[in-house]
Amino acid sequence: MAGNTIVVFDFDKTIIECDSDNWVVDELGATDLFNQLLPTMPWNSLMDRMMKELHDQGKTTEDIVEVLKRTPLHPRVVPAIKAAHALGCDLRIVSDANLFFIETILEHLGLREYFSEINTNPSYVDEQGRLRILPFHDFNKCSHGCTTGTCPPNMCKGVIIERIQDSAAAEGNKRIIYLGDGAGDYCPSLKLREGDFVMPRKNFPVWDLISKNPLLIKAKIHEWTDGEELEKILLSLIETISTDEQAAFTPADFKMPSNIAVSALPKVLPVQQ
Numbered sequence: 212m213a214g215n216t217i218v219v220f221d222f223d224k225t226i227i228e229c230d231s232d233n234w235v236v237d238e239l240g241a242t243d244l245f246n247q248l249l250p251t252m253p254w255n256s257l258m259d260r261m262m263k264e265l266h267d268q269g270k271t272t273e274d275i276v277e278v279l280k281r282t283p284l285h286p287r288v289v290p291a292i293k294a295a296h297a298l299g300c301d302l303r304i305v306s307d308a309n310l311f312f313i314e315t316i317l318e319h320l321g322l323r324e325y326f327s328e329i330n331t332n333p334s335y336v337d338e339q340g341r342l343r344i345l346p347f348h349d350f351n352k353c354s355h356g357c358t359t360g361t362c363p364p365n366m367c368k369g370v371i372i373e374r375i376q377d378s379a380a381a382e383g384n385k386r387i388i389y390l391g392d393g394a395g396d397y398c399p400s401l402k403l404r405e406g407d408f409v410m411p412r413k414n415f416p417v418w419d420l421i422s423k424n425p426l427l428i429k430a431k432i433h434e435w436t437d438g439e440e441l442e443k444i445l446l447s448l449i450e451t452i453s454t455d456e457q458a459a460f461t462p463a464d465f466k467m468p469s470n471i472a473v474s475a476l477p478k479v480l481p482v483q484q
């Protein structure tokens with residue numbers, strides 16, 4: 212069992228194939244307005260504004276739910292998550308999407324209970340039935356203080372990973388496997404330690420950033436391209452960690468006692484033909 216392994220997933224373009232914010236905006240026909248407003252405000256604030264625009268146009272949260280249920284994803288991602296969970300890993304999400312989108316999709320896929328924690332931007336439906344999306348970190352009050360330069364104002368995933376590392380340290384020797392694709396996944400990758408693994412999606416922003424100077428990363432780097440590779444690599448890394456764990460419990464100097472004659476060992480019985 213891989214009970215000492217924490218697998219941290221980004222959500223957009225890692226678990227699902229697209230960006231859930233763009234997916235909802237595009238599918239509900241608000242792409243032009245989104246692109247028009249994007250240069251004027253932070254992404255997270257813009258998503259809250261887009262939910263207002265969609266609500267004003269008569270789009271309901273049920274309409275949003277229907278769109279979310281159609282979110283494209285690779286067919287091997289759900290089996291990969293279920294297998295990692297069955298192997299005893301603690302699965303968590305760290306995402307700059309929002310709780311409403313993520314929970315709706317995970318519940319639709321029957322995956323909600325596989326994750327012990329979802330770290331994302333909070334959201335709620337107000338009394339008018341409009342979906343509100345808030346920043347994970349209230350940047351209007353103060354900054355999250357990260358100077359990496361790749362974290363949006365509303366969320367530093369590095370701060371979240373440090374919190375996970377601190378709480379894990381209290382429970383013993385935990386190792387982290389981190390999967391992501393975006394620039395926001397770079398900061399947490401820098402926080403990983405020796406013995407951890409980072410799985411950057413190949414040719415995506417986090418992979419570009421890591422590739423510029425891989426020596427800055429203490430974790431082992433394993434790139435992946437699609438859900439099939441995600442499954443294969445993730446499960447092999449979980450196996451590696453659990454083999455290391457077993458090796459740690461086996462005395463390294465254990466050898467077959469040399470005074471036992473080979474003839475004393477049980478012989479393989481010939482199979483009756």
Ligand SMILES: [Mg+2]
Pocket residue numbers: 221222223224225391392393
């Ligand atoms: Mg992503």
Ligand SMILES: [Zn+2]
Pocket residue numbers: 357358359361362366367368369370398399
């Ligand atoms: Zn950061």
